[in-house]
Amino acid sequence: MSAKSSQKIAMAFIWGSGVITVLILFLIIGYVLARGVPALGWDFLFTAPKGGLSGEGGISTAIVSTIYIVILTIAMLIVPGIGAAIYLSEYAKDNWLTRIIRYGVDTLAGVPSIVFGLFGFVLFVTALHFSFSLLAGALTMVCLLLPTLIRTSEEAIKAVPRSHREGALALGATKWQAIWRVVLPSALPGIVTGIILCIGRIVGETACLYVTIGGSAAMPTSLLSGGRTLSLHLFYLSMETNAFEKAMATAAVLIITILIINTIINWISYRFQARMRGGA
Amino acid sequence: MDPKIETKQLNFYYGKLHAVKNATLDIREHQITALIGPSGCGKSTYLRTLNRMNDIIPGARVEGEVLLDRQNIYESNVDVVELRKRVGMVFQQPNPFPKSIYENVAFGPKMLGLGRKVNLDEVVEKSLRAAALWDEVKDNLHKSGLAISGGQQQRLCIARVLAVEPEVILMDEPCSALDPVSTLKIEELMRDLTKIYTIVIVTHNMLQAARVSDWTGFFLIGELVEYGKTVDIYSRPRDKRTEDYITGRFG
Numbered sequence: 001m002s003a004k005s006s007q008k009i010a011m012a013f014i015w016g017s018g019v020i021t022v023l024i025l026f027l028i029i030g031y032v033l034a035r036g037v038p039a040l041g042w043d044f045l046f047t048a049p050k051g052g053l054s055g056e057g058g059i060s061t062a063i064v065s066t067i068y069i070v071i072l073t074i075a076m077l078i079v080p081g082i083g084a085a086i087y088l089s090e091y092a093k094d095n096w097l098t099r100i101i102r103y104g105v106d107t108l109a110g111v112p113s114i115v116f117g118l119f120g121f122v123l124f125v126t127a128l129h130f131s132f133s134l135l136a137g138a139l140t141m142v143c144l145l146l147p148t149l150i151r152t153s154e155e156a157i158k159a160v161p162r163s164h165r166e167g168a169l170a171l172g173a174t175k176w177q178a179i180w181r182v183v184l185p186s187a188l189p190g191i192v193t194g195i196i197l198c199i200g201r202i203v204g205e206t207a208c209l210y211v212t213i214g215g216s217a218a219m220p221t222s223l224l225s226g227g228r229t230l231s232l233h234l235f236y237l238s239m240e241t242n243a244f245e246k247a248m249a250t251a252a253v254l255i256i257t258i259l260i261i262n263t264i265i266n267w268i269s270y271r272f273q274a275r276m277r278g279g280a
Numbered sequence: 281m282d283p284k285i286e287t288k289q290l291n292f293y294y295g296k297l298h299a300v301k302n303a304t305l306d307i308r309e310h311q312i313t314a315l316i317g318p319s320g321c322g323k324s325t326y327l328r329t330l331n332r333m334n335d336i337i338p339g340a341r342v343e344g345e346v347l348l349d350r351q352n353i354y355e356s357n358v359d360v361v362e363l364r365k366r367v368g369m370v371f372q373q374p375n376p377f378p379k380s381i382y383e384n385v386a387f388g389p390k391m392l393g394l395g396r397k398v399n400l401d402e403v404v405e406k407s408l409r410a411a412a413l414w415d416e417v418k419d420n421l422h423k424s425g426l427a428i429s430g431g432q433q434q435r436l437c438i439a440r441v442l443a444v445e446p447e448v449i450l451m452d453e454p455c456s457a458l459d460p461v462s463t464l465k466i467e468e469l470m471r472d473l474t475k476i477y478t479i480v481i482v483t484h485n486m487l488q489a490a491r492v493s494d495w496t497g498f499f500l501i502g503e504l505v506e507y508g509k510t511v512d513i514y515s516r517p518r519d520k521r522t523e524d525y526i527t528g529r530f531g
Contacts, residue, residue, distance in 0.1 A: 093338075163375035167437070170333060171388040171444055172365035181391060186378050275378055275424070 029255060036252025039245045045253075049233065051217030055243025059250055061219045065134070065227030068220055069209070070202050072138035073145065074195060081146055082191060085153035090179055109147035116144040117208035125212055132214025135223040140212045141205065145198045152197060156190025157183060189272035193265050200261045203254065206231045230254050282350070284309040284448060284478045285330060290344035292325055294337065299325045301502040302344075307448075307495075312470060312479045314493035314510065316486055318530070321499040323482045327450050330480065331367040332360050348448075365392070368446035372453040374433035376425030376440070381408075381417050384425040384436055388444035403443055411439035412469050431462025438469065449473065451481040455488065467492050486526055490514050498522045 047058035088105075092098040120140025130136040160183045168178035184191075214226035215236060228236065230250055237247040283306035292300035300322045307313045315323040328334045329342060332353060345352050353363050376384050385404045394403075404421070408414040413435040417428065425436055434454055441449055451470075455463040470479055470492050483489050489496050490510060497507040498519075506513060506522045517523040524530060 161375070163371060163373055164377055166333065166336075166369075166371065167375040167377065167440075168387075168391075169336065170331065170364055170369035170371075171391065171440065172361050173391055174361050177391055181387070182377055275426075 032248055032251045032255055035245065036248035036250070039249035040252060044246075044249055048219065049217045053241055055237055055241030055246055057217075059230065059233060059253065061217055062228055062230045062233040062250070063253075065213070065220055065232075066203060066229040068134050068227065069138055069141065069213070069229055070199055072134060072223075073141040073202055074199065076138060076142045077145055077149055077198065078195065080142075081149035082153050084146070084150045085157055085191075086179060086184075088150065089154045089157040090175070090183070105147045105150055109151060112207075113144055113205060114207040114211070116140055117211040119143065120208065121211045130224060132212065132216075132226040133224040134213060134220055134227055137209050137213035137227070140208055141202055144205070144208055145201060148201065149194050149198055152194030153187070153191045156187040156194065159190060160186040189268050189275070193268050193272075196261055196265050196268070200258055203229070203257055203261070204231055205229075206235050210235065230257075282309075283307055284349065285480075286345075286347040286350075287326075287329075288345040288347070290326070290329060290346060291342070292322070292329055292334065293341045293343075294325075295339040299502050300329070301504075303499075303504045305497055305504060305507045307478065307480055309478050310474050310476075311494040312474055312481060312492055313495040313497065314489035315480065315482045315497045315499060316484075316489045317499035317505075317525070319484070320501075322502040323497075323499040324452050326499065326504075327452055327480060327482045328369075330448070330450055331364050331369055333364075333369060335360065365444055366446055367448045367450060368441035368444065369450045369452065370434070370437050370441060370454045373457055374430055374437050376433050376436050378424065378426055380422045381425050381428070381436060382421040385439050385443050387440060392444065407439040407443040408436075410442050410473070411435045412465060412472075413439055429462070431458050431465060434458060434462070434466060435469065438466075442473075446477065448478045448480065451479065453482055453484055456484055463488070498525060500525070 044058040045063065046060050048061045049059060050056040084105075088098065088102065092101070117140060120136060120143065124130045124136035124139050125132060128136075130139075164182050164186060165178050168182045169175070173181065209229055209232050213228065213232070215228045215232055216226035217228060217233075218225070220227040230253060234247055234250045234254065237243050237250060241247075285307040286305075288304050290300060290303040291298065303322075303326055315327065317323050325334065329346060330348075330353075334340045334342070342354055346354060348363070348367065351358070377387065379387070382404055385407050386400050389398060389400060389403050405414060405418075408417065413432060416432060417423070417436075425433065428436065434457075438449075438454075455466055458466070467488065470481070473479060481489075481493065493510045495508070496510045496513045498505045498513065498521075500521055506517060506519045508518075513522065514526060517526060
C-alpha cells in the first residue's frame, strides 16, 4: 500500500470516529431534550414529587435536596481538600510516606463511587447513627471527592511559577505569607475550576447517594432529613414508575445544569490564562 | 570604612557538587560590586548565599561565614525573614506577581504590616519614582504588572524591592532578558540607587560590569579567581585566566 493511500485510510478512520462520537453525543442530548423539554414548566419545577410508585408531581424537593447536598459537601470539602493540596505541593518532602499518600489519593480517585457509598453507609448511616440523611450523604460525597479536589488543586498550585514564590520570599515573606498572598491567589482560578468540577460530580452522582441519603421525596428540613437529589429522583422515576416523560424532563434539567457548570469552568480557565499572560 | 558584607572562606555545596569554593571577599557600602564569569561558575550561587535564598533548595549546604554589618547571617539565631528584608533581590526573569502595578509595589509594606503605619500611596509613588518607572505608569497603576514591557516589569520588580527599604540589593543578571534600551535604563538607575543602597550584581555581560561597577569579582568553576577595583581588573588583571576571560578568549 502506498504512503498516500494509507494516509487516506487513516484520515477516513479518524474522521469516521469523530463523526460517530459527535453523532452519539448529539443523539443522546437531543433525544433527552426533545422528550424532556416539552414536559418542563414552572409547575414541574415548583411542585413536590408524590414519591412512591406514582411518579406524579414535579421535582421541587429534588432541586432543594440537590442544592443542599452541593452546599453541604462543598462546605466540608474545601478546607481539607485545599489544605491537603497545599501540604502536598508546598510542604511535603519527597519520601516514602508522601509517596504512599499520593499513591493512595490517586487510587481513591479511581475507586467506583458505590464503594464509597457502602463505606458511607457503614460509617455514617449506621455506626454514627446519622441514618439516611443529607449529612450522611454529604459526608460520603466529601470522601468521594477529596481525591479529585486534592489533585486538581495541587496541579493548580504547582502551575504557579517558582519565580513568584522566590519573589515573595526575597521581599521578606515567610513561607506561609508567600503561599497565602502570592501562590494561592494565582492558583485560585484553577482551584475554583476543581471545585466546580466537584459540583458537577455531586449533581451527577447516584450510586453513592442511593445508599446514604435514602430517597425521601419530602422536603428536607434538617441535616438529618433524608432526601433525593435530581439524579436519584431520575433513578427512582425510571426504575420504579412509568412516568417516562417526567424522567426525561428531569434528565433535561440535569443536562442543562451540567452544561451551565461546564460553561462556567471554561470561562474561568479562559480568564485564568488571560490573567497569567497579563491580559486581565 | 567597614565593608557592608564580608564573606570568609565561603563554600557552597549542592549535594556533592562543590559550587562555590573558599570565596573570601568584602562588599563595600554604597558601591556596586559586579560578579562576572562564564555560566555555571558559581557567581549566582554565591549571590544567593547573601540573602540565604539557597536555603529553599533541598540538599544545599553552606560552610564559612557571611557577615552583614559584622553579624554572621548563618548563625542559628538569625531571622531569615528579617535578613531578606535588609537584603533584597532582583531576579534574572522579571517576576511581577499577577496583580496590579500598585499591588506589586505595595506587596512588601502590606505584608510587613506597615499598611496602617505608612501612607501606601506615598510609598508606591516614591518607590516607582526611585525605580524610574513612575512617569510611564502613573496613569495605569491598576493595570496588571504582567501587561507592561519586560524592561518596565524589571523596574517594577526593583520598585517592589525598594518599597521594603532594604540596605543591600542583589541583582541576578537583571538585564539578561531585556533589550539594550531597557538595559541602559536599569544601569542608569543602579548608579542613582547607590546613594542609598549597596548593590551586588551578577552579570554575564562584561561590558555591563565595566560600565556600572566599582568592584569586580571574577568567578571560574566555583573559585573566586580575582577580585578588585573594576578599573584595575579591566586594565591590569593579575591572573592570566581573568585576562583571557575579559579579552574574550573564552566564556
